[in-house]
Amino acid sequence: MAEEPIISVQDVVKEFDDKRVLDGINLDVQAGETMVIMGGSGSGKSTLLRIMIGSIPATEGAVWLFGKNVCELDESGLNGVRKKFGILFQSGALFNSMTVAQNVALPLQEHTDLASEIIEIQVKIKLELVGLREHADKFPSQISGGMKKRAGLARALSLDPRVLFYDEPSAGLDPVTSAEIDQLIIDLTKKLHVTSVVVTHEMDSAFAIADRMAMLDKGRMLRVGTRESFEALMNKDDASAAGMGVDDRLIRQFLRGDPVGPITERKESTNYAEDLLGGPVEEHREKTPSVVTTRSSAVR
Numbered sequence: 001m002a003e004e005p006i007i008s009v010q011d012v013v014k015e016f017d018d019k020r021v022l023d024g025i026n027l028d029v030q031a032g033e034t035m036v037i038m039g040g041s042g043s044g045k046s047t048l049l050r051i052m053i054g055s056i057p058a059t060e061g062a063v064w065l066f067g068k069n070v071c072e073l074d075e076s077g078l079n080g081v082r083k084k085f086g087i088l089f090q091s092g093a094l095f096n097s098m099t100v101a102q103n104v105a106l107p108l109q110e111h112t113d114l115a116s117e118i119i120e121i122q123v124k125i126k127l128e129l130v131g132l133r134e135h136a137d138k139f140p141s142q143i144s145g146g147m148k149k150r151a152g153l154a155r156a157l158s159l160d161p162r163v164l165f166y167d168e169p170s171a172g173l174d175p176v177t178s179a180e181i182d183q184l185i186i187d188l189t190k191k192l193h194v195t196s197v198v199v200t201h202e203m204d205s206a207f208a209i210a211d212r213m214a215m216l217d218k219g220r221m222l223r224v225g226t227r228e229s230f231e232a233l234m235n236k237d238d239a240s241a242a243g244m245g246v247d248d249r250l251i252r253q254f255l256r257g258d259p260v261g262p263i264t265e266r267k268e269s270t271n272y273a274e275d276l277l278g279g280p281v282e283e284h285r286e287k288t289p290s291v292v293t294t295r296s297s298a299v300r
């Protein structure tokens with residue numbers, strides 16, 4: 001791929017106090033693709049996403065977004081960049097005192113000079129895209145979790161972004177609703193030709209929507225590759241997996257949700273160290289990936 005990436009994360013390090021949460025991350029995202037960033041809870045996915053959108057600074061490194069290094073932009077520069085991407089947060093993050101339509105209209109009122117009739121039309125178009133036009137006048141408390149995500153997505157789309165960022169789009173949803181949201185993400189990507197960056201720890205969603213995938217573990221990027229390459233790794237039989245490096249075996253365990261492998265071995269050895277020292281060792285236990293195989297194990 002000779003084309004310039006639309007997003008380029010270069011040697012990004014993030015430390016909170018003296019705790020290193022991201023350790024030299026590199027990741028390119030090409031225009032039009034859906035990149036899924038996977039990893040267990042606490043692996044650094046949300047932190048990476050927040051650095052990519054310029055909402056928190058990196059300790060070291062650079063993030064190029066639309067040809068600008070967001071790590072060096074001032075607030076007005078960041079505001080210019082922010083108009084070109086949309087974000088869907090974990091919770092949907094709707095304002096409860098506003099209707100669905102008012103929530104979707106808000107970015108248009110804040111960032112454009114459009115007349116209110118035009119905004120109204122724009123809102124209708126966005127709500128139609130996510131299948132919520134009939135529910136425009138409902139308040140967030142009156143709609144289901146899946147509909148809140150759709151409304152959040154309509155709001156993320158309000159300024160016609162070229163890039164959409166999602167943090168755990170299917171978190172907290174039942175399997176069917178979650179699959180519907182996956183399908184919506186796929187449809188929107190096709191219809192609108194947007195570039196999507198999706199953070200998830202749910203493997204079924206990951207494989208459903210990804211063109212390429214990236215695997216984070218404890219702040220390290222273990223692998224970036226096509227969905228097919230991750231599928232091939234997941235489907236390696238035990239005999240050939242035994243000869244792989246520890247990182248690939250760890251990814252394979254994560255993707256498959258196997259009860260035995262490098263992730264669980266690490267957990268056991270941490271517990272042993274804890275045992276010896278008579279107390280918790282840092283926060284290792286919390287950082288151990290929680291393996292979520294979700295619906296895929298039954299389907300595949």
Ligand SMILES: Nc1ncnc2c1ncn2[C@@H]1O[C@H](COP(=O)(O)OP(=O)(O)O)[C@@H](O)[C@H]1O
Pocket residue numbers: 016021039040041042043044045046047048287
């Ligand atoms: N604002 C913060 N201050 C201190 N530590 C943080 C902060 N945000 C995240 N962390 C830590 O960084 C690590 C990665 O967190 P996060 O990016 O939220 O992981 P994920 O989204 O993969 O679950 C965790 O150990 C978390 O406790």
Ligand SMILES: [Mg+2]
Pocket residue numbers: 045046047
């Ligand atoms: Mg997170």
